[in-house]
Amino acid sequence: MTASPSLREAVEALYWRYTEAIDEGPFSAWPECFTDDGVYRLVQRANLDRGLPLATLWCEGRAMMRDRVYALEHANVFLDRRVRHVVGPASIDEAAMTARANVAVYETVGLRPTALVAVGQYRDVLAPDGTGGVLLQERLAVNEAELVPNSLVFPV
């Protein structure tokens, strides 16, 4: 799908900010990739295909996203790990203001072999941010790795 160079640049910049917030930090920048009422859902592909509504992770609005950030930084207990999102080129529909991109997430826990922890696709609804860029109105992260290697700590 073709999109104007300015929209393509804006989407690339947004996608980079998103993964950098999670992979490099600060994690508190993750909710700021969304509109204030933006929605993030991480769903398993099998549930999506079966028409079942369960999300592995569901944040409705930046407030719930900030709660998730706080819990992961201060409440939850998990082995230290590094995650790395690898995101493919986006397919953008400018008229609909939607975009999709493939994504894989690798996780390294200490000296254990690095593992693929999620793979699938982002299905996004975009909103202009008022300064020429875009934010996520909705991000549906579809994960096709059905058998999670223990935990999915960080958002995909």
Place this chain on the structure above:
Amino acid sequence: MSARSWPTEGSTRVPYWVYSDPDLLAAEYERIFEGPTWNYVALAAEVGQPGSWKATTIGRRGVIVTRDRDGRLHVVENRCAHRGSQLCRSPFGSSTTLTCPYHQWSYGLDGRLLGVPLQKGIDGQGGLPEDFDPSAHGLAALRVTERNGVVFAGFGTAEEVEPFEDYLGPRMLHWFDRVFDGRELRLLGDLHQRIPANWKLMFENIKDPVHASTLHVFLVTFGLFRADNPAATEMDATGRHSVLVNSRRPVTTDRRRLTGYDPELRLEGAQLLDVVPEFPGDQTLVMQTLWPGLIVQQQSNTLAVRQIVPVAVDAFDLHWTFFGYAEDDVAMVRRRLLQANLMGPSGYVSLDDGEVLDLAQAGVSAAPEGAAVLEMGGDSVSDASHAVTEAAVRGFYAHYRTVMGL
């Protein structure tokens, strides 16, 4: 395994070799999962339509749950009677027969062998012998029972195991029926994890009320499970099944500070904990473990079954099925889905459990000569009206030792 003996202290100890001995796991498959037990296989709603089937696992054995065209449920082994291939190439399906892709042996949904291509040979040559008896070559059928929309199955004959109601006993049946009360269930979705730990550590975790207050900051801070809430730890007569019960109370400033309490943890998104009481009594959390491999979760309004499938001495698969009721209104479905954020591999609560189980297995597997010290609540294996006891874990191992001859 014959060299293994339980520590002389008895019920207050669990020797670490139970978590790492491969011969023991082989014996567990035979004596427990393939023995006189009722094993969760499905919610009836997963195979609601005639012709539908679900492929799942009991212990190490693949099985298929089917609903035939007359609406009856069957559970058969997922293994062709010909040369042992598994038949199902997907986890769910709908068909009038079960057909092995290799040589097309075709079975009814009840496991009866219906047909074998080329049985008569070609032009008088080859084929199966005249006296081949199809009725002796069906898919092995398991005994099946369903209670209020939950399907269990097991190997061996019906005479070798109690009826389900007796298998649970009256106390456990009371808690089971509180959630599975006969109302039609509604599927919300599945999650799956492979947790790198011995399967018994998962069971112990759900029989251990103490860790809820010490590990789960989220539970303590929001009062969802606290040692100073009204609580109970109950078992059946054998000790193999149990429930942990907690009744949420407001967390006011004068309440005792527990180790896990975080005064800074506040939810901006309050909709996460918009909880509505929906069951009899004031218990807001009921976690039930049913021997050998089922957890029934009622945490506020998030309901799920979790099926434990041991994969290796140091790994098990945990299959979650979240559900509600067909009569739930839109607001209740939303509540359940929001509160599911507490559960599963990303859960605000359950994420911690998978991670500590990883650490637990890493510790115990390297030291088979060691033993766990279970003295919270003394050496009692009786019910308690509090949450500061390890009685349910001791009770579990008392039964385990009987079954395993340890």
